[in-house]
Amino acid sequence: MDNLKKYNxxxxxxxxxxxxxxxxxxxxxxEAWDSVGHMSLIAALEDAFDIMFETDDIIDFSSYQKxxxxxxxxxVQL
Amino acid sequence: MEIEDMLKISPYSLDKESxxxxxxxxxxxxxxxxxxxxxxxxxxxxxxxxSPDFIPVRLFKEFxxxxxxxxxxxxxMTSSGTTGQSVSRIFLDRSTALNQQKVMSKIVADFTGxxxxxxxxxxxxxxxxxxxxxxxxxxxxxxxxxxGTKKIYAxxxxxxxxxxxxxxxxxxxxxxxxxxxGFTFMIWQYFYKTLKNLNTRLNLNNAVLIHGGGWKKLASExxxxxxxxxxxxxxxxxxxxxxxxxxxxxxGSIFMQCxxxxxxxxxxxDIKTRRPNxxxxxxxxxxxxxxxxxxxxxxxxxxxxxxxxxxxxxxxxDCPCGRLGKYFKVHGRLKGAELRGCSDTxxxx
Numbered sequence: 001m002d003n004l005k006k007y008n009x010x011x012x013x014x015x016x017x018x019x020x021x022x023x024x025x026x027x028x029x030x031e032a033w034d035s036v037g038h039m040s041l042i043a044a045l046e047d048a049f050d051i052m053f054e055t056d057d058i059i060d061f062s063s064y065q066k067x068x069x070x071x072x073x074x075x076v077q078l
Numbered sequence: 079m080e081i082e083d084m085l086k087i088s089p090y091s092l093d094k095e096s097x098x099x100x101x102x103x104x105x106x107x108x109x110x111x112x113x114x115x116x117x118x119x120x121x122x123x124x125x126x127x128x129s130p131d132f133i134p135v136r137l138f139k140e141f142x143x144x145x146x147x148x149x150x151x152x153x154x155m156t157s158s159g160t161t162g163q164s165v166s167r168i169f170l171d172r173s174t175a176l177n178q179q180k181v182m183s184k185i186v187a188d189f190t191g192x193x194x195x196x197x198x199x200x201x202x203x204x205x206x207x208x209x210x211x212x213x214x215x216x217x218x219x220x221x222x223x224x225x226g227t228k229k230i231y232a233x234x235x236x237x238x239x240x241x242x243x244x245x246x247x248x249x250x251x252x253x254x255x256x257x258x259x260g261f262t263f264m265i266w267q268y269f270y271k272t273l274k275n276l277n278t279r280l281n282l283n284n285a286v287l288i289h290g291g292g293w294k295k296l297a298s299e300x301x302x303x304x305x306x307x308x309x310x311x312x313x314x315x316x317x318x319x320x321x322x323x324x325x326x327x328x329x330g331s332i333f334m335q336c337x338x339x340x341x342x343x344x345x346x347x348d349i350k351t352r353r354p355n356x357x358x359x360x361x362x363x364x365x366x367x368x369x370x371x372x373x374x375x376x377x378x379x380x381x382x383x384x385x386x387x388x389x390x391x392x393x394x395x396d397c398p399c400g401r402l403g404k405y406f407k408v409h410g411r412l413k414g415a416e417l418r419g420c421s422d423t424x425x426x427x
Contacts, residue, residue, distance in 0.1 A: 058224055
């Protein structure tokens, strides 16, 4: 699976949403992405890419798009 | 100054004067904002002479206090409470919720280091099941979870200790620093006592324990803070133990206990003590009612609250741990106040 697919899949599996919802997805914009869901998403991404986010990045991870930017810091090319 | 800018300052690095400048500007802003946007808050301020620089924390139980429109509220948090007890209801908008998490992680990182750790949550997973409504216990767990990498709950939903899982977890991650988080009474009742009854020891001398939620129930069992620490040290080698003082009404800007046993105000918070007869401010080392002040609450008027706890301020800017700001001790609940600590209200089914 390429990295973008893995990235998308983490959102789709964690929040049980479809791929066409991803582009504009933001923290707290759907019920599933609340503070509990947020920690599950982070865990799913960390498992998928074998990385460990810094606390500041977990907090800054405010949208699907912002996450793409942040994950690049961990040498993940999407 | 916005919270965003305050976050760039190390949380215990400002002396009295520099802190005052930043904090009072922020508090003046909040005071005015809530006066204009929350009519219950305005009523308290207008109807009392002299107008107090706080509101009683109890008001959050009696009224839904909000300073932003309903469509901006994303989360409701409640204090813990047993059946029949009234609970505080705290309404959060996006930016208040976000600032709470940012500030808390800044404060805690000053004690644990910024890196994340394997984490043992000394509670049961059921606490987080009702997602639309977060209790104080759930909020605490969630807030601290940001420091956890691999996580495990120490108890099942009936509060039975999962000893084998714990041992396995400690075996696997024991060479790292492990973070333990939980509520004081539950740690004593269900972690310490269970280990003691089973005559089992765990090796956690490399771990750091952060706990909060109040001492009232332990005080009624005559367990002192010293005994709590000593007992945990004996049964699992824990030496690095930090209590914290905080409440759901001021989530985020918590008061952490340093290695010298003192609770500390950061640049995001302040503390005063007041005399019960006329609410005048106490001197240092004089017991009084605790007033807590926070730079964070925007969606609800919780920036300056008179608590139902008694405490004393021990000093300012000169704690031997080196952290600047006021440091203090909490002596417990005022007589007649409701039993209400996160862990104190847990009743076994």
